[in-house]
Amino acid sequence: MPEAPLLDVRGLRVRFNAQVEAVRGVDLTVERGQTHCVVGESGCGKSVSSLAVMGLLARGAKRSAAHMRFDGQDILGLSDTALQRLRGDRMAMIFQEPMTSLNPAYTIGSQMAEALTRHRKVGKQQALDRAAELLTKVGITAPGLRLAQYPHQLSGGLRQRVMIAMALMCDPELLIADEPTTALDVTVQAQILRLLRDLQAELGLAILLITHDLGVVARIAHKVSVMYAGEVVESASATDLFAAPRHPYTQGLLGCVPIPGKIKRGDPLGSIPGTVPRIADGFTGCGFRDRCAHAMPQCAVSVPQRDDGAGHRHLCHLS
Ligand code: SF4
Helix, strand or coil: CCCCCCEEEEEEEEECCCCEEEEEEEEEEECCCCEEEEECCCCCCHHHHHHHHHCCCCCCCEEECCEEEECCEECCCCCHHHHHHHECCCEEEECCCHHHCCCCCCCHHHHHHHHHHCCCCCCHHHHHHHHHHHHHHCCCCCHHHHHCCCHHHCCHHHHHHHHHHHHCCCCCCEEEEECCCCCCCHHHHHHHHHHHHHHHHHHCCEEEEEECCHHHHHHHCCEEEEEECCEEEEEEEHHHHHHCCCCHHHHHHHHCCCCCCCCCCCCCCCCCCCCCCCCECCCCCCCCHHHCCCCCHHHHCCCCEEECCCCCEEECCCC
């Protein structure tokens, strides 16, 4: 029997107020040792979905799901304390801007050590030794010096490496990375993606990576979910999705990025006119219909889920 996925979320919904539903029935699975990328434009619900999984939604937001399992355990009904124990221990998260997680008033060493001592019975020196070991693992030289520095003394690329090292302090099985390379320049971006791939190969990490960048997806994803207006409109293995995208939105997204071998120098890139709509209560049909060149009357009424039986699914009247 195949092993159950490490993270298995079914029918996730997030509502911010009575009128607006930001996430509408999302399914997500992350297999052990693999990377699942969730891709889409700003406002499509991808970051909100990851925050909902971690139990980090803003006050007032409501989440519900048919089920949300981590390593077979239901995490939807966990108390705040139990969820806090899981976070930073078996599930860790890194963000686009490391300064949102790093405290400018404390040294890198004390923050990394605390990430371990909060969850494990270890002394400060043992935690600092682990921190130095992980800084070396993420490619930071002179770890002793870095541990004594404050976040503002590091470059953006170094801070993101520190965040990754800090996330690994308790040896998590799942790393959720929300736009981890967006704020970095292209060279550093490539280094961080290579680092995540290498760490995954070495540690068997499962990664849920949130991005708006299909170039990042092409480099790192095993599986991809394309989100639009709070729904997953297409999901497939990365190979299948790039070879044969089925949903008009995915096709539009792929038309906007230069893909080696598929586009010639000087060819114009496409664009998708319009913006992601806010979905109000009582909305029916396809959320993409105002931007879709293939929209037909039935798209305003319903939208079928199509499944090729081999793991490639999309929400659309077109087959
Ligand atoms: Fe376009 Fe209709 Fe398919 Fe939506 S369901 S993507 S509007 S064809």
